[in-house]
Amino acid sequence: MNYNDILKHLAPCGLDCNRCAGFEGxxxxxxxxxxxxxxxxxxxxxxxMSTKTPAFSNFTEFKEILDSFSKGSCGGCRADNCSCPVNCAVRTCFKEKGIDFCFQCQDYPCNKQENPMLRQRWLEKNDRMREIGVTSYYEEQRKLPRY
Structure with missing residues (x-):
């Protein structure tokens, strides 16, 4: 996959929007x-089936979750129709800085990613991209579960 196609999938923080449950494609x-x-x-x-396997009594709820997943409409963090529930400074910062990924910024690592849990993942992902390159990082991430 080429770099421009990867940009359609990877968020500036390094998360793979393509594997997100809310991603439209x-x-x-x-x-x-x-x-x-x-x-x-x-x-x-x-x-x-619920008479033998009680979990099937929750089939309606399971179907509702599947239905919700099937309606994914988020274009990803680079798109105008981003609907990520996490309020992240990276979504606007990368545009202001004119970069594709945080690790490319001269201020990286900065303090804009304040949430401790998100910050650790953000650092790990960006450090890994810097270490092996964006294309190799994307290929590596595609093999891993998103969550």
Whole structure:
């Protein structure tokens, strides 16, 4: 995959938007949509299955979650239609700085990423990108679970 295509998937912080549950073109959206199609009218059978496997009594809730995943509409952190629930300074800062990723900034690492949990991940991801390059980092990340 070339650098410009990678920019469509990787956020400036290093998270892979393409693997996010809310991403409009992501695999989670595609697979959830497909699973809903394949399940069709499974509700009737789920009720029968619940007599032997109690977890099936929660099928309606499971289907609601799948439905929510299938409606992913976020364009990612670089897009105008970003709907990420995390309020992150990186989303605007990278534009102001004219860079693609935080590690490319002369001020990196800065103090804009204040949340301790997010900051640690942000540092790890950007340090790794700087170490092996954006393309290799993306290929490495694609093999890992997003969450």
């Amino acid at each position: 992501g695999e989670i959206k595609e697979l959830s949509t497909r699973l809903l199609e394949l399940l069709g009218n499974y509700d009737r059978l789920a009720k029968i």
